[in-house]
Amino acid sequence: MRLTRYYMPTLREKPAEAEIFSHQFMLRGGMIRKLASGIYSFLPLGYRVIRKVEGIVREEMNAKGALEVFLPVVQPAELWRETGRWDRFGKELLRFKDRGEREFCLGPTHEEVITDLVRNELRSYRQLPLNLYQIHIKFRDEIRPRFGLMRAREFIMKDAYSFDADEEGLNRSYQDMYDAYSQIFRRCGLRFTAVEAETGAIGGDVSHEFMVWAEAGEDVIVRCPQCGYTANIEKATFRPLLKDDQDQEGPLEKIHTPRMRTVEEVTGFIGVSPSRLVKTLIYQTEVGFVALMIPGDREVNEAKAARLLGVSELRLAAFDDVEEISGAPVGFAGPIGLKGVRLVADRTLEGMKNVVVGANEEDYHYVNANPGRDFSWDMVGDIVKAKPGDLCSLCGVPLEFSRGIEVGHVFKLGTKYSEAMGAFFLDRDGVERPFFMGCYGIGVTRTAAAAIEQHHDERGIIWPISIAPFECYLLPTNWGRSDIKEVAEALYRELLERGVDVLLDDREERAGVKFNDADLIGVPLRVTIGERGIRKGMCELKLRRGKDVREVPIRDAIGEVVSAKEALFKEVEC
RNA sequence: CGGGGCGUGGCGCAGUCUGGUAGCGCACCAGCUUCGGGAGCUGGGAGUCGGCCGUUCGAAUCGGCUCGCCCCGACCA
Numbered sequence: 001m002r003l004t005r006y007y008m009p010t011l012r013e014k015p016a017e018a019e020i021f022s023h024q025f026m027l028r029g030g031m032i033r034k035l036a037s038g039i040y041s042f043l044p045l046g047y048r049v050i051r052k053v054e055g056i057v058r059e060e061m062n063a064k065g066a067l068e069v070f071l072p073v074v075q076p077a078e079l080w081r082e083t084g085r086w087d088r089f090g091k092e093l094l095r096f097k098d099r100g101e102r103e104f105c106l107g108p109t110h111e112e113v114i115t116d117l118v119r120n121e122l123r124s125y126r127q128l129p130l131n132l133y134q135i136h137i138k139f140r141d142e143i144r145p146r147f148g149l150m151r152a153r154e155f156i157m158k159d160a161y162s163f164d165a166d167e168e169g170l171n172r173s174y175q176d177m178y179d180a181y182s183q184i185f186r187r188c189g190l191r192f193t194a195v196e197a198e199t200g201a202i203g204g205d206v207s208h209e210f211m212v213w214a215e216a217g218e219d220v221i222v223r224c225p226q227c228g229y230t231a232n233i234e235k236a237t238f239r240p241l242l243k244d245d246q247d248q249e250g251p252l253e254k255i256h257t258p259r260m261r262t263v264e265e266v267t268g269f270i271g272v273s274p275s276r277l278v279k280t281l282i283y284q285t286e287v288g289f290v291a292l293m294i295p296g297d298r299e300v301n302e303a304k305a306a307r308l309l310g311v312s313e314l315r316l317a318a319f320d321d322v323e324e325i326s327g328a329p330v331g332f333a334g335p336i337g338l339k340g341v342r343l344v345a346d347r348t349l350e351g352m353k354n355v356v357v358g359a360n361e362e363d364y365h366y367v368n369a370n371p372g373r374d375f376s377w378d379m380v381g382d383i384v385k386a387k388p389g390d391l392c393s394l395c396g397v398p399l400e401f402s403r404g405i406e407v408g409h410v411f412k413l414g415t416k417y418s419e420a421m422g423a424f425f426l427d428r429d430g431v432e433r434p435f436f437m438g439c440y441g442i443g444v445t446r447t448a449a450a451a452i453e454q455h456h457d458e459r460g461i462i463w464p465i466s467i468a469p470f471e472c473y474l475l476p477t478n479w480g481r482s483d484i485k486e487v488a489e490a491l492y493r494e495l496l497e498r499g500v501d502v503l504l505d506d507r508e509e510r511a512g513v514k515f516n517d518a519d520l521i522g523v524p525l526r527v528t529i530g531e532r533g534i535r536k537g538m539c540e541l542k543l544r545r546g547k548d549v550r551e552v553p554i555r556d557a558i559g560e561v562v563s564a565k566e567a568l569f570k571e572v573e574c
Numbered sequence: 575c576g577g578g579g580c581g582u583g584g585c586g587c588a589g590u591c592u593g594g595u596a597g598c599g600c601a602c603c604a605g606c607u608u609c610g611g612g613a614g615c616u617g618g619g620a621g622u623c624g625g626c627c628g629u630u631c632g633a634a635u636c637g638g639c640u641c642g643c644c645c646c647g648a649c650c651a
Contacts, residue, residue: 016586151650219651
């Protein structure tokens with residue numbers, strides 16, 4: 001491609017709204033432009049990157065025997081009502097009506113559509129297993145889009161759905177996808193990890209997220225340096241320290257704690273550490289209120305608590321409800337004398353003695369409260385988030401915490417959707433059975449953004465060659481000089497012939513402008529043809545990621561570029 | 575949805591308090607000089623000051639309403 005015939009509006013200044021590197025460099029590099037909040041247009045350069053990511057995804061999916069389909073973005077409400085998700089999905093589901101007042105939504109995911117597609121056609125175990133996938137637009141009406149492509153409302157996703165006859169088959173399909181995903185992200189040049197994850201709105205039992213390590217990531221990853229256990233913070237377990245307080249149980253005492261609502265205020269006033277206070281939080285679920293008791297220095301993990309309780313909805317109760325249940329304003333709830341709600345304790349509370357709890361009375365707390373003697377709980381389990389200092393539940397080593405970007409998510413759905421929507425097949429014995437389904441997503445646009453978060457410097461992007469918009473940037477320093485121009489044209493033609501994705505900067509710009517644009521858009525290889533070398537028959541070859549500039553004879557340039565390209569590909573292909 | 579902020583040429587901003595000629599830098603166009611890390615000079619094109627209603631002789635500026643965007647929080651893959 002010749003730059004004079006290309007459309008690459010680069011910006012010298014940093015756009016005000018860009019907070020993270022990927023957002024900033026994609027805007028500045030003329031790759032994306034915002035149309036509305038969380039909605040972006042892709043310009044030629046940006047779309048080339050997307051196409052390259054898609055190409056890798058496609059190859060690896062096809063290699064596992066998955067078949068590409070193309071499903072509608074607009075989906076009828078009836079389908080979503082069958083699975084109950086029309087009501088449960090929440091406001092992320094953008095709903096609207098057509099002229100006939102029929103209800104529709106923009107697809108945020110496609111389980112319903114795919115299940116509907118196969119339920120009438122896929123009737124025999126002989127046709128299984130089957131894996132269908134597609135790559136196209138999803139729309140989720142995010143409450144707060146941010147960080148450019150990282151959390152957009154409209155985004156490109158690869159989603160795949162597997163259908164198997166039984167659990168064993170599902171396990172195989174799941175492992176296939178897990179392997180394909182590992183291969184895909186490796187080929188995209190990303191450092192990543194797969195972690196155990198929660199299933200959220202999609203549902204199912206087993207799930208892994210593929211996380212790209214990056215400071216800008218919105219997810220927290222917990223990892224054991226010893227055994228390699230890794231999990232999303234939503235899922236991470238840890239080993240509770242066994243407590244067997246040898247202290248004598250002290251006398252229960254109600255003390256005055258005027259206007260002290262927070263853990264810090266109360267424990268500071270009484271003079272104990274926050275871990276000695278038991279927070280009692282009133283939550284609302286679809287089957288009534290519950291009270292969660294956790295140590296004062298920890299946070300509730302709502303996903304874990306919901307799972308333990310077997311509820312699908314769990315949210316903090318409104319202030320009014322808290323007052324009605326505990327008989328005191330928020331901040332003074334406690335287990336002693338609390339009536340009418342189930343009491344659920346975190347397992348780290350077991351064995352603790354002489355703790356501080358709310359007294360269910362404004363401005364009062366109890367000290368020396370003891371489980372068994374002063375109160376009891378209905379249920380105990382793991383309902384808190386792991387925090388730094390906690391130990392691996394497998395090997396007891398302190399866990400490490402870091403940040404990541406979720407670029408892929410695989411789920412074992414089981415029969416949740418097939419049963420809800422009546423998608424059955426006949427097995428070998430002629431018995432009707434629901435499909436065992438899996439679903440597998442990759443955020444294509446997010447993957448491109450994640451690559452930038454991981455591969456950039458202060459000047460711009462440093463694309464892994466496999467997803468770079470171009471492989472080689474041909475930079476004649478002065479287009480006005482005929483000798484430079486002729487060499488550049490010749491190299492350009494030959495590189496094209498040798499299958500190199502080359503961008504020729506034939507603009508009549510100053511060299512500095514060209515160097516800066518080349519660095520900004522992050523093309524991995526750069527060949528400079530300039531006055532310094534041309535008389536000696538030399539040009540320069542440089543890797544975007546390094547500092548070294550290598551002088552090579554112009555007659556060897558093609559071979560050098562091709563082998564440099566191959567070397568870079570070798571790093572990411574396995 | 576709660577809190578905060580911002581809408582002035584393609585981008586980044588000043589001007590708004592204290593009403594009266596709409597300005598700067600970058601980008602864009604033309605010419606000349608320059609030419610290896612975002613050149614200089616000269617000339618030029620481009621703005622319903624987010625929108626509507628109001629106050630006023632007169633509104634980017636004051637008032638009301640409204641739309642959009644950004645940040646923090648709640649929420650979420």
